[in-house]
Amino acid sequence: MRKGTVGANALRKEGPDKLTGAARYIDDYDIPGALFGVTVRSPGPRGRIKDVRFDLAFPWDQCVIATAKDIPGKNAVHLLGDDQPLLADGVVNHALEPILLIAHADRATAWRALEHVHVDLEPLEPVLTMEDSLSQKQVVWGLDNVFKDITIVKGDAQAALAEAPVVVEGEYRVPHQEQAYIENQGMAAWFEDGTLVVMGSLQCPYYVHKALQPLFALPPEKVRVIHAVTGGGFGGKEEYPNMIGGHAALLALKAKKPVKMVYDRTEDMLATTKRHPAVVRHRTGLTKDGKLLAQEVDIVMDGGAYMTLSPVVLSRGILHASGPYECPNVSFRARAVATNTPPNGAFRGFGAPQTLFAVELHWEKIAAVLKKDSIALRRLNALRPGSTMATGQVLKDSVSAVQVLDTVVKKSAWAKTRQAHARWNKDPKKPTWRGLGLSLVHHGGGFTGNGEVYLKSRAGVSIDRKGSVKVLAGSTEMGQGASSTLAQIVADALGLPYDSVSVERPDTANVPDSGPTVASRTTMVVGGLLKRAAEDLKLALAKHGGSAKRLCGDALERRFLAEYERAPGMSFDDKTYKGDAYATYGYGALAVELEVDKATWETRLLRVVTAQDVGKAVNPRVVEGQIVGGTVQGLGWALLEQCVYKAGVMQNPRLTDYVIPTALDVPDVEALIVENPFPGGPFGAKGVGEMPMDLPGPAVAAAVLAATGLFLPFLPLTPERIQAAADAAQAEKELVS
Amino acid sequence: MRFLRARTPEEALRLAEKHPDAKPLAGGTDLMVAWNAGRLDGKTMLDLSPLKAWARISPAKDGADVGALVTHARLMRHPEVLKFWPLLAEACGTVGGPQIQARGTLGGNIANASPAGDPFPPLAVYEARVRLVHAGGRRELAFLDVFAGVKKTHLAPGELIESVHLPHPPKPSRQLFRKIGTRAAQAISKTMMAGLLWLERDGAVREVRFALGSMAPTVKRLHAAEEFLRGRRLDRPTVDKAVELLAADVSPIDDVRSTRAYRLRAAQNVFRGFLEGRLGRS
The missing domain is CATH 3.30.465.10 (Uridine Diphospho-n-acetylenolpyruvylglucosamine Reductase; domain 3)
Incomplete structure (x- = not known):
């Protein structure tokens, strides 16, 4: 038996093209005759459009202009709700909302045109905060500003809290975050024999495919979506390509010419989706020993002006609200509310980093009340095989909460490091305070609840007469390493060398709908479908004596597809939120050692250690890339990244002022891969893409607490905010004494 | 262009x-x-880069x-x-x-x-x-x-x-440069400072110069604090007073990068550390 490629660091399929510059991103395509499209956007957060004025001095006769009136179908960006117009028609509900589109043959002229269009709004009172939305200061969406309201109940939390010997309350707040992919949003569109073709930077070709049909009143076979090499997504290219793709297509329809639209960084940061800010309140009942008796959690997320994906972000949020712990009595409520700000959307972690920040940091508060070690408390309550979760899901296989926790505690030399810090912090000559903090999380792989069942994903493999095998899936490579991972799975399922398997370019005309490239599902779910399809191909080949030529017969190629099937025994009720919320969970723990400067409150990371159970690392280097990258992104959210808003408009839409970490801001992340195989995944693999994002926030806040004694239940922990808290604490101390 | x-x-x-x-x-x-943002469109550029002299x-x-x-x-x-x-x-x-x-x-x-x-x-x-x-x-x-x-x-x-x-400056008794940026590199300063201090044998200040950036529309020397410090020994009340005087020569603001309060407090802390000999080097 030949040695397989699963578990090996196979080279990235797209690597050589990216290294040599041959890879073509959407703006690298020189499309003959194409115009360049730009977007006129709302100047205010809420209002009626009174007038759109065009300066006479500009050569408008050279431009193509499209408005809502030009949309042949329904003026709605199709997603969970159809509430978001492709172009505002009469009213605007957030600043930067698209109002009309302009195309010109020359890009600079198109951009200049924006200075010669003026939108007059009759302002309406906007709602800009979650609190004002909940109190219905103005009703700006639906009947009550609430996009979605979810509850999860298990046992009787109220009764348990009334009787609990210890009750600890806390309120936690997390902010927006910008995905900051390297390549800005960009799409091109044209019509080819009555078929609308759209190509661009995107995660989910079939989402765009589905969204364009009602906009242009076209049947599925008249819409084609092609993936261009994509420079990062992080969720930011999950749903927004529906919008910019629709815009490019509308201009192409009006102009009868191809149209390309590519945002610059400022427009991208101002107008496109971000992570949902959230407020999470906890009331936790415990025994004196620290055993959980009841968890009451209230979650509010800011969805922005339109629904987009908020209900499912909220769903993942509430399903992770317990943290990786077992609690007999649970009462969770989660609401996503509307504000007149640009819609928030998918971002790595998808609601879970918000609720996990709260539950994890809450352990530090509980530990202080109980005067116990927060790690011991976590270990006491952690999920184990046989544990029952808030939804009633009973965990069977691949439950590694305790294992990853112990791995990180050991690797970080927890007790010894804390002792060393205690000595360091006692010395007034030291210029810093030092602290060590930890977090422990679980992260559901694949779509929430019945999501995978509704998706009915299909993926497969093809073989041609020469025996070349191709992966056929709508799943996209966006820098995360999906191509090599999927090819490795197929190669091993077939018993073929890695190099003999290639990956077909995602193109809705040519590949099946394997579902969106999101939710830590590509390796686990799509990889599983591919493995099954490859096994079918292997059987068929064997029947033809191993001859691809005979297998193909008269055809140029043969295709083998597999469709998603729910694992036997799994069920979930969308109404009551009871049942198996996810097929399985990944588990991760992370320790952060940092110091805070006594003079300037600047933080410096000294050491980051993490252990994450991914079931099976199909490609360990790719997995490590996901862990390190996600950790750094999470550290940015925890320490540096801050979207500054004024009247619903981001004030720092530049990478100069929206500060993401560089390589100098983080030490080498010590990433330990734990492999506790999941029988339902290909070769035991679970998801890994999102989990690393969940961990740094609460670990950093716990480390700052350990260093300074300041309990700061919010992010980011910038020097300014630590200083303000330190001054407030000092003032309080002086008041008391 | x-x-x-x-x-x-x-x-x-x-x-x-x-x-x-x-x-x-x-x-x-x-x-x-500026060019990338279109602010140089139609402007004239004078390239000096070949001037070896x-x-x-x-x-x-x-x-x-x-x-x-x-x-x-x-x-x-x-x-x-x-x-x-x-x-x-x-x-x-x-x-x-x-x-x-x-x-x-x-x-x-x-x-x-x-x-x-x-x-x-x-x-x-x-x-x-x-x-x-x-x-x-x-x-x-x-x-x-x-x-x-x-x-x-x-x-x-x-x-x-x-x-x-x-x-050429006379060799200082103590000197300091400190940049407080938004991150470790590719960072615009929230504030940054430079200090030179010359002490007499008896510990009195012969001369002190301290300058702050990003704390006013232009870089500022701390004239008030410097003048106060000349001839004095750096005891606790003197340092307290000098730190207080720092605010007289600067006018920091709240902006997207930082806050007025933070800039002032961080600058004062570093200035104090410099005068007390905890920050900076000889």
Whole structure:
């Protein structure tokens, strides 16, 4: 038996093209005759459009202009709700909302045109905060500003809290975050024999495919979506390509010419989706020993002006609200509310980093009340095989909460490091305070609840007469390493060398709908479908004596597809939120050692250690890339990244002022891969893409607490905010004494 | 955009006189940003980068003359600069990242007149002098007198920065450069500071110079605190008073990068640490 490629660091399929510059991103395509499209956007957060004025001095006769009136179908960006117009028609509900589109043959002229269009709004009172939305200061969406309201109940939390010997309350707040992919949003569109073709930077070709049909009143076979090499997504290219793709297509329809639209960084940061800010309140009942008796959690997320994906972000949020712990009595409520700000959307972690920040940091508060070690408390309550979760899901296989926790505690030399810090912090000559903090999380792989069942994903493999095998899936490579991972799975399922398997370019005309490239599902779910399809191909080949030529017969190629099937025994009720919320969970723990400067409150990371159970690392280097990258992104959210808003408009839409970490801001992340195989995944693999994002926030806040004694239940922990808290604490101390 | 290139200093002065609105181009690291944003569309550029004569660090009678086109990368490694003006070398090493250090020039940095110019506090405490040249002759300005406001200088139309004169300072008892940026590199300063302190044998302050950047429209020396400190010993009440006086010479603001309160408190803490001998080096 030949040695397989699963578990090996196979080279990235797209690597050589990216290294040599041959890879073509959407703006690298020189499309003959194409115009360049730009977007006129709302100047205010809420209002009626009174007038759109065009300066006479500009050569408008050279431009193509499209408005809502030009949309042949329904003026709605199709997603969970159809509430978001492709172009505002009469009213605007957030600043930067698209109002009309302009195309010109020359890009600079198109951009200049924006200075010669003026939108007059009759302002309406906007709602800009979650609190004002909940109190219905103005009703700006639906009947009550609430996009979605979810509850999860298990046992009787109220009764348990009334009787609990210890009750600890806390309120936690997390902010927006910008995905900051390297390549800005960009799409091109044209019509080819009555078929609308759209190509661009995107995660989910079939989402765009589905969204364009009602906009242009076209049947599925008249819409084609092609993936261009994509420079990062992080969720930011999950749903927004529906919008910019629709815009490019509308201009192409009006102009009868191809149209390309590519945002610059400022427009991208101002107008496109971000992570949902959230407020999470906890009331936790415990025994004196620290055993959980009841968890009451209230979650509010800011969805922005339109629904987009908020209900499912909220769903993942509430399903992770317990943290990786077992609690007999649970009462969770989660609401996503509307504000007149640009819609928030998918971002790595998808609601879970918000609720996990709260539950994890809450352990530090509980530990202080109980005067116990927060790690011991976590270990006491952690999920184990046989544990029952808030939804009633009973965990069977691949439950590694305790294992990853112990791995990180050991690797970080927890007790010894804390002792060393205690000595360091006692010395007034030291210029810093030092602290060590930890977090422990679980992260559901694949779509929430019945999501995978509704998706009915299909993926497969093809073989041609020469025996070349191709992966056929709508799943996209966006820098995360999906191509090599999927090819490795197929190669091993077939018993073929890695190099003999290639990956077909995602193109809705040519590949099946394997579902969106999101939710830590590509390796686990799509990889599983591919493995099954490859096994079918292997059987068929064997029947033809191993001859691809005979297998193909008269055809140029043969295709083998597999469709998603729910694992036997799994069920979930969308109404009551009871049942198996996810097929399985990944588990991760992370320790952060940092110091805070006594003079300037600047933080410096000294050491980051993490252990994450991914079931099976199909490609360990790719997995490590996901862990390190996600950790750094999470550290940015925890320490540096801050979207500054004024009247619903981001004030720092530049990478100069929206500060993401560089390589100098983080030490080498010590990433330990734990492999506790999941029988339902290909070769035991679970998801890994999102989990690393969940961990740094609460670990950093716990480390700052350990260093300074300041309990700061919010992010980011910038020097300014630590200083303000330190001054407030000092003032309080002086008041008391 | 119109692009003019000067091959000799004489040609540069001629072109600058003929095109007084032309934007001088040295390293181009700031102009590139403006160009990308379309702010240079239709403007005239005067490329000075070929002027080798302005790219030298030459010894002078009481110090050194640093040509306007000397890059940050050269300054941060130059043995003479490291020996006599180490705070300047250190500051140049905190500008942007290696790419910007390699292209960006001292003259370009001064002409750009950002309140957040990292080398400015060291140049302020070293009491550098800036040599300006135009077709009709030369003049010299004290470093602090170059700046008129945010991104504004007192350079006349057609006038160019030729060099910066650095006088040899007496060896200080204590010195400090500190940049508080938004992150470890590629960071714009929230505030940055440079300090030089000379003590008498009895511990009294003979001379002290302290300058802050990003705390006002232009770089500021702490005149009030410096004057108060001269001749005094650095005991607790004196340090307290000096730290309090810091606020008299600066006017920090709340902006997207930081807050007024933070800038002030962080600067005061570092100033205190410097005076108390906990921060800085000999």
